Amino acid sequence: MQQGDGHTGGKCPVLHGSNTNTSAGVADWWPNALNLDILHQHDRMTDPMAEGFDYREAVKSLDVEALKADLTALMTDSQSWWPADWGSYAGLMVRMAWHSAGTYRAADGRGGATTGNQRFAPLNSWPDNVNLDKARRLLWPIKQKYGNSLSWADLIALAGNIAYESVGLPTYGFSFGREDIWSPEKDVYWGAEKEWLAAGRYEDSADRDSLANPLAAVQMGLIYVNPEGVGGEPDPLRTAQDVRITFERMAMNDEETVALTAGGHTIGKAHGNGRADAIGADPEGGGLAEQGLGWSNSNGTGHGRDTMSSGIEGAWTTNPTKWDNGYFYLLFTYDWELKKSPAGAWQWEPVNIKEEDKPVDVEDPSIRLNPIMTDADMAMIKDPEYRKISERFYNDPAYFADVFARAWFKLLHRDMGPRNRYIGPESPQEDLIWQDNIPAGSTAYDVAATKQLLRDCGLSQADMIATAWDSARTFRGSDLRGGANGARIRLAPQKDWVGNEPARLATVLSSYEVIAEQTGASLADVIVLGGAVAIEAAAEAAGFTAEVPFAPGRGDASAEQTDVASFAVLEPVHDAFRNWLQGDFAASAVEMMLDRAHLMGLTAKEMTVLIGGLRMLGVNHGGRKHGVLTQREGTLSTDFFVNLLDMGNVWRAAGDEVYEIADRQSGAVKWTATNVDLVFGSNSILRAYAEVYAQDDNREKFVKDFIAAWTKVMNADRFDLH
CATH class of the missing domain: 1.10.520.10 (Peroxidase; domain 1)
Structure with a gap:
């Protein structure tokens, strides 16, 4: 079959509008339509694995020692198509693992390393993830070898761990058990911007704490902060505000923040040796011949010393393939001045640095070059609190290594749940407070x-x-x-x-x-x-x-x-299931209902049956009667659906997101309801579910379905049961 200009006439075999991306969808015709996709993603239809495949069981058969040996060998097995800096891929693999785990934000628990979502858009094409496609492609032979017993999510995280071990850091441990997804995530709100690196997620740009929730990164397409400074303008004290808020939203304190910043920049380098406008399309926008790779680079060889990623150019330490205290040594030993990289990015370089303190070129060890620092690095000594911590780390390298190892472990495992879910021979036995561990309860009572x-x-x-x-x-x-x-x-x-x-x-x-x-x-x-x-x-x-x-x-x-x-x-600020909303929000109560249902792991059907049942059970917050569409409160009946859909009623607005349901003939008000009640009659998809439960022959089905959904919620955190 020919592509492009190969069409020679005749009737096109594609039924236009049936399944193409160019056809208009519901959201195009009705931009304000409720999108329920969040409750229907990652189902069996997207999963290529056999019915009943359990990755968490499969990974227990993994030969961990052989895998670690293969990954360790990979770190120094430089490939000609993407040569390793100084012969080591450690810096690249750390960046890949970091950018996978670093998307986690505490506000809604989304992001993180647990799903392998870096393989898919938009993350695979974020500006901050430039050239991480190469890191994953370097890992492919290992994934191919270990197959179903090793997920991409685990492999990406473990590669970062092994990278640190390969340069001399004793890591804190590692757990397997991250299960892959098979399509892009629809549930993660990465920001409202429509272009990469756009600014506009602050209510007040001067108030860096006004960063829109639940976001942690300061701009669309960044993992954390702009390395050149706020809005690309260097100012370490102002950047320190961004760093602190971003890391707080990732559940990291000041000490963990300094440790992660320093430890992340102890190995590897930033890449910006060339013209930024010479870089090609990202992976998602590339052509067929690119085969999923992006950011083709016409600067020189396109790799090695000519690599382009962030636009900043240089290593942070004298020995970028060795775990040491060189980061703090350089920060505290020299004065630093602003300069421009070859790509035109702002970076800090030392004044009058000794020749022996300069790192060597990635290809020619006879050439020494200036080390660099980003604006975020300079914040580690300009911000008073960060400086105190940096000084302690500088004076106590062993303490720094321990704090970093623990913070790195937390970064990779923050979204994996309590310690009893950890799998593998290197899972630490220490209870850490951020794991939310719970002692086993008794089963021996009546x-x-x-x-x-x-x-x-x-x-x-x-x-x-x-x-x-x-x-x-x-x-x-x-x-x-x-x-x-x-x-x-x-x-x-x-x-x-x-x-x-x-x-x-x-x-x-x-x-x-x-x-x-x-x-x-x-x-x-x-x-x-x-x-x-x-x-x-x-x-x-x-x-x-x-x-x-x-x-x-x-x-x-x-x-x-x-x-x-x-x-x-x-802390909940809304609960549609108990018909409660506290305060004003940019999102509607209905949208927040979907978000909460998704976080709880509910399908649209389960959400529907729970809402209807809980209304009939009379458990609204504060005893409110909105949505209690029954004369027999406390009975697990289908009255909510029957009365909501009854055409003998009329529905009318009666205040701020409050409605009256009145008798169509007399006009007498029977009940009041909120928008999260009425949406089950107004939205075509939710109405279809509501109609099922309003049928006379489905009263018993309703009770059974409600109990099943209720039990799912009660047992959601019983990891020993599923």
Whole structure:
């Protein structure tokens, strides 16, 4: 089949508009249409692996020692098509792993190294990821060799770890278990800009803390900050503000920030030896003959000393293929002045540096060149707090190496969940507070007797269901944080969150603590079991006998195991499932409902059945009646869907995102509702689900589907069960 000009006439065999990218879609015709794609991505249809394939089991058969040996050999196996700087790929592999893990942001737990998403757009073509396509292509023979027992996500992260070991850093450890995705992620909001490196994600550009949530990077297409300075204008003190805010949003403190900055720049170099306008299209925009590679470079040979990446040119240390304290030695030994790289980028270079302190050229060791620093590097000695930390690291290299190794481990593993999910012989046994570890709970108590105590405890069904929901709804599939396991809802900060109704919560927990003491069950189990008991009663009131599945064994985390500041980002400011929204937001309540449902791992069907069921159970925040479209509150009925879709009603606005549902004949108001209620009748996709549950023959199906979705939420953080 010929391409391009090879068409010689006749009828085109492609049915235009059926599946091409050029046809107009729903979003083109109706830009404000609700997009439910976030709830339907990464399903079995995109996965090439066999039904039932379990990567976390497959990786346990991996020959880790052989793999590490192969990766170590690769570090110095320079390939002619992409020669290694000074004969070592360590710097390149570190940058690849760093830029994979470094997309993580604490606000929503998205990004990070756990999915191998750097293989796909937009990340594979970000300006900050220039030439990382070469790093992944260098790894391909190893991926090909180890096959299904080694994911790309694990391989990319491990390559960075082995790179550091190859230059002499004792790393802290490594865990396998990152599962690959097979298509670009639709759930990560990288910013609203429509062009690379555009600025505009600050409410006030002078206030660097006004960076739009949940973003961490300062510009579209950057991992962190602009290396030349804020807006490309060098000013280390101002850049320090960007660095601090960005790393805080990645869950790193000042000491970890300095360690990562220094350790990342201890090996390797920046590349900018040539004209920036000589660089070709990114991988996603390249032609067929490029075969997924991008950024072709017509500067000289296009690689080696002529490589173009960031535009900044030079190494940070005298010995860029060795782990040492050279970064701080140069920073503190010399004065630094601004200069332009060959590509025209701002960079800092030392004044009157000794010849022996200069790094050698990547191709010719007889040539010595100036080292460089970025504006972010200069911030490490210009910002007063960063300077104190830098001085300590300079004077105590062993301490610096230890802090860096731990921070690097955290960077690679922050989104992998608690330590009991770690796989492999090098997984550290130390409990780290950022892992949110939870002790194992008892399974040796009488569940039936505990359920009876809960039935007799005097609490309302709504209070029991709301408490179980509030405990579990914090779960985020993005970084496996939150959830009911650990019963952290009884600890600071969660016990005081407005969304958890502290006064009501305290009353419920006081009763539950007595039951836990009597039975030997964990409080976490009692909270979840209380919700199950109440739902079973509500199903019985609807005429169905149902048992909510329950698996004992949750543990109770202690205050010492809970990083209060770290958990603050999990605080809900909205919950469509309990029809609650606090404050004003740029996103609509409906969009935030989809975002929360996705973080909890729910499908559109599961979201629909949970919303409808929870409305009927009367668990709205603060006892509000919006969306409680029934005369039999507390019954697990389909009334929400039946009454929402009833054409005997009329729907009308009655205030800020509040609506009235009135009788079409008399005009009498029957119920009130919010936009997250009415969307299940107005959106064509959600209405299709609502119609299923409004059918007379699906009342029992509704109860079964609700219980299944409820159980999924309650068990989302029971990693021992799935």
